[in-house]
Amino acid sequence: MAEAGVPLEVLVAVSRSAPGTLARQVETQLRDAIRAGALRPGTRLPSTRGLAEQLGVSRRVTVEAYAQLGAEGYVELRQGAAPRVAATNPAGADPSPVTAAAPEPAARYDFRPSRPDVTTFPRAAWGRCLRDATRTIRTADLLYGDPCGVAEFRSAVADYLGRVRGTVATPQRVVGTGGYLQGLGLVCHAMAARGARTIALEDPCSSEEPRIAARAGLEVLRLPVDAEGARTDLLPTLAPDVVVLTPAHQHPLGVVLSPGRRRVLAQWLADSAAVLVEDDYDAEYRYDRPAVGAVQGISPERVVYAGTLSKVLAPGLRLGWLVVPGWLLDDVRTQKQLADQGSPRIEQLAFARFLEDGHLDRHLRAMRTLYRRRRDAVVAALAAEVPEAVVGGIAAGLHVTAALPSHHDERAIQAAARARGVALAVLGDYAPRAPFPPTLVLGYSRLADRAATRGVAEIAAAIRTSRR
Numbered sequence: 001m002a003e004a005g006v007p008l009e010v011l012v013a014v015s016r017s018a019p020g021t022l023a024r025q026v027e028t029q030l031r032d033a034i035r036a037g038a039l040r041p042g043t044r045l046p047s048t049r050g051l052a053e054q055l056g057v058s059r060r061v062t063v064e065a066y067a068q069l070g071a072e073g074y075v076e077l078r079q080g081a082a083p084r085v086a087a088t089n090p091a092g093a094d095p096s097p098v099t100a101a102a103p104e105p106a107a108r109y110d111f112r113p114s115r116p117d118v119t120t121f122p123r124a125a126w127g128r129c130l131r132d133a134t135r136t137i138r139t140a141d142l143l144y145g146d147p148c149g150v151a152e153f154r155s156a157v158a159d160y161l162g163r164v165r166g167t168v169a170t171p172q173r174v175v176g177t178g179g180y181l182q183g184l185g186l187v188c189h190a191m192a193a194r195g196a197r198t199i200a201l202e203d204p205c206s207s208e209e210p211r212i213a214a215r216a217g218l219e220v221l222r223l224p225v226d227a228e229g230a231r232t233d234l235l236p237t238l239a240p241d242v243v244v245l246t247p248a249h250q251h252p253l254g255v256v257l258s259p260g261r262r263r264v265l266a267q268w269l270a271d272s273a274a275v276l277v278e279d280d281y282d283a284e285y286r287y288d289r290p291a292v293g294a295v296q297g298i299s300p301e302r303v304v305y306a307g308t309l310s311k312v313l314a315p316g317l318r319l320g321w322l323v324v325p326g327w328l329l330d331d332v333r334t335q336k337q338l339a340d341q342g343s344p345r346i347e348q349l350a351f352a353r354f355l356e357d358g359h360l361d362r363h364l365r366a367m368r369t370l371y372r373r374r375r376d377a378v379v380a381a382l383a384a385e386v387p388e389a390v391v392g393g394i395a396a397g398l399h400v401t402a403a404l405p406s407h408h409d410e411r412a413i414q415a416a417a418r419a420r421g422v423a424l425a426v427l428g429d430y431a432p433r434a435p436f437p438p439t440l441v442l443g444y445s446r447l448a449d450r451a452a453t454r455g456v457a458e459i460a461a462a463i464r465t466s467r468r
């Protein structure tokens, strides 16, 4: 019969020629292992007989060692039960305790933006694709392979983007990533290694982007955003080496880059050696008309196109892509290799199958209808409950902005809403440098049925109480 409890031969070794009695040797080494955390509180230990057999000593030795450790409080010895490392032992607390990532606090009404409704994640279809990928993945693809990804993934993504976003992409230019933010980091590092010094980010933008750019050693410049989108007319003056834009749907203000600003951008890209990172983060969700095509389609040699599954399927998949100009590809491949040797290959293959079988298109069709309804519900509720709010942005994406008269305090509203069980973002979360009116950023993707109406009524109450 297998001996219960962890095998201890690797932690404990006794020798008749070593100093101290055999019992003392066992006792000291077990105590050290418990103190060092190698034997965790609650761990089941071998019986005295089992340990004696493992170590090739008499049972008297292990009885004596356990008795001493029991007396000191390191080991729990109870009649008829297996010995265990004491749940709280004199080794005390972890000398360098780690803090667990704070779980997202639950909210009655969750308006936090940038998250899809993952309750609709097509589990069955994904599961079939994953099973199929596991069955058919080539042996060679289970090794490291090209850090840019498996051939089927790169090919399926190139076809998909050409079809729905008008990108110009051969499979060889597609790089599988662990999501948009990793992709941005790879480009920043690749450009910095080529001598780039500055990067222009939209103002406002997500709070992670300046930190990712700074981590690659780039100096961050800010490009203001107005009703026509990012002020691309300022690019010749700012002269950044890299610029990051969300042309299809500015994040978080929700405006589209106007045709005039796109022309200015295309001209500047043609005239300079700079690179545009085009974050197409939710171009798939345009509700009133087809989304404008990607800028990459106009300037494929100067644009790195970046996409992600985080909005269209689930952030937990940690899968995205870049389409990289040929001249930059080797540098990005090197950065990807250094970062993680490539994204999970079975999942890439599963996604290729998911795309080819039409599951993504089907899912997006269903989600567009659902999200559009939820957006309409939030906009209608805001008109009824918070008539002073000016709803901003086009009918797209997963959130709306609601700008309030200047006497409001967005942080006070956020706190008052939180106290009423409503989670929401405010423009201050995106650290704008330019002055903006107090603005709520309200994600609607997870507000089913009447939740939007009830949630907005709570927000209206929070606005009233925060003014007192």
Ligand SMILES: Cc1ncc(COP(=O)(O)O)c(C=O)c1O
Binding pocket: 114, 178, 179, 180, 181, 182, 206, 207, 208, 251, 279, 281, 307, 308, 309, 310, 315, 320
């Ligand atoms: C502007 C922007 N685009 C895209 C994303 C999605 O990132 P990821 O693909 O890494 O989940 C984020 C997430 O924070 C973001 O802020």
